[in-house]
Amino acid sequence: MNATRIHGVVLCGVGGQGVLSLAQILQEALRRSGLHALQSEIHGMSQRGGSVHAQVCYADQPISSPLIDEGCADLLIALEPLEALRYVAMLRISGHLVVAEEPLPDMEGYPPLEDVHAALRAVTGAHLLDTESLARKLNHRQAGGMALLGMASRFLPVAEKIWRDVIAQRFEAKGPRVTEKNLEAFEAGRQMIPEGVEA
């Protein structure tokens, strides 16, 4: 982490995919790591399938701005590949992108999926996740979001134990089985990025 600047994560996807809930887990994990963290979200009509995005800013000193500037984000977590492309410009040159390959094409004029994937692969620091296969393998339809968070965790200054605690707390009300499933998806994602990519 760089002490003098604000760090930023952008999260995006489609209404109903759980973007805001991921953002809240992320903010909580950063806070428990002793950092200052703000979350900013644009929602309102989110249950009706429009684009949704949130930002989480963090630093080791108090933050007043709820937004990070274009070209300044360190990490982009995208639950949908086309949505990811909308926010690539938010990333700094050294930034990373973790993105679900599986599209939600239910809209006018969705471009050919190969083009979308190719455009994503052309981004340096992009890590694509075959969320569909993973969901099948883990027998957990919603595994994608947590797995992406697991991948993202490699680039964030949060200890593994804190992640597990925050996730467990988040799903506590839904019972131990749901919690286990989500921790498993998180771990699977985390294993996909080798340790120590970002020191």
Added chain:
Amino acid sequence: MIQSTLALGVEAVGQAAFDAGIKGAFGYPGTPSTEGFEYVEALIQQDGKDRVAQWATNEKVAYDLALGMSYAGYRSLVTMKHVGLNVAMDAFANSALTGVQGGLVLLVADDPGMHSSQNEQDSRRLAEFAWLPCLEPSTVQEAYDFTRRAFDLSEALQVPVMVRIVTRLAHCRAPFLRQEALAPAGIGLTPKARVQDWVLIPSNARRRYVDLLAKQPRMRQEAATLNRLVSGTGRRGVVLAGLGRAYFGQLLIEHPELAALPRLEVAAYPLDPALERAFLDQVDDVLVFEEDYPVLEERLGLRERAQVRGRLDGAVPRTGELSPRILKDALGLATPDGKGAAGLDLPVRAPRFCDGCGHVDAYEALQEALRNVGAPEARVFGDIGCYTLAAQEPMAAIHAVVEMGASISMAVGAAFAGQTPSVAVIGDSTFAHSGLPALLTAAESKANVTVLVLDNRVVGMTGQQPSQALDQVERLVLGLGIPEIDLQVLTPLPKQHAANVTALEAALRHEGPSVVVFRRECIQSLRRGLLKDHDRAVREHHTCSAEVCS
């Protein structure tokens, strides 16, 4: 002080109002103000004491509820979005003259950039218009602190106080510290000696207007305690308000050289002219960063003491919300290269109806019925709610959406101009909000209109809050003078399509006003089971009264 959990900016306002000992919270849903009310509503429900949180039929009703509570000597909060204040404007402007007994705070959430609104009007102007103080927080902590402050100020000056926040702050989640929580404590009914202050007949109103103007210096003094002049070394300065303050504060950390700029930080209005003069004495060139209208920019520019730049001369974009990039560009700071945009054209992903939403079935029936009566091109007047989505291609089923309740009156106006058929589409909650007087006029004037009330039983768009017209729509329609024979209630389901089309055709062909209610609960409300208890209670009540009758 107590460490609180995380909350949105708009929720921090709700928490502060609760901690300030309000007896009641009132509001009408509207993004981005809704969660503020919902937060305080949840606190009040947990508290279980003698407090009330009540959604109102519309913003004016909400405001008057708060004002009545104030008259009775208790603190109250009223919440709405910026355009909602237009609806409550009569109450707001006149409450400046009556003044308050218990403290009254108005939370109004502006929406620069129109994330979910039809305009980007600036509520600071409305506070100024009503001669009332306005506090403008820039962080979640300030949202809490300023709201607490606003209640004290309201009682000290005996006027309502506005807290203005914008979307980005309303929906920013951050931790904040609370102050000691007060229990609701009444200060007693407005005393007899002050009753005439509340009776705004001209003789009293003239006196009260003078009183209100006489409070202005105190308001400016109080506001000045939140405003700040920070001296610098150069002759170039900045004026910062709202998120302009927040973004600049962040830039200062990364660019310490900005501290050389003299700056005027504005957090409360009305502005003290002495402060303005002191600032303008230090600068020749000024950049103003404020959300929405160029309020401070115009005001300082008129003094002609420095070159004032901002939205009016294009140093800041004329419309839309501020962003860190806008500040950097205007200040001439370098911006990073970043990865740049993806090399692919990206079509917009427009919001759409939930799968299975009854509105879609209603619109499909309407479009077919219009074709069948030979009016496929008929213009349909829409209103505000989820059903506004039908204005988009490819459906394009409604052709005007202006403000809450406009559909019915506009259809009547167009019918008077000769349009046949003249159709209005309005939701149940919007109908209750401001469609009722319009339908009375339609009935009274016997205008040739067809009004569709799309009754999804909740306020769908803002998160399925309770609709004030729940189970009442037919009675309201009949009560407003629409004959029973001209009212039909249909179920918008694919399997009812043919029958619905036939019924609609009859309504469209009918000379004079007719009303068609399409009733099916919002899918999201159904999924969450929001009306389960209500419906069970109604059923049980029915059985019981039937037994009594038989």
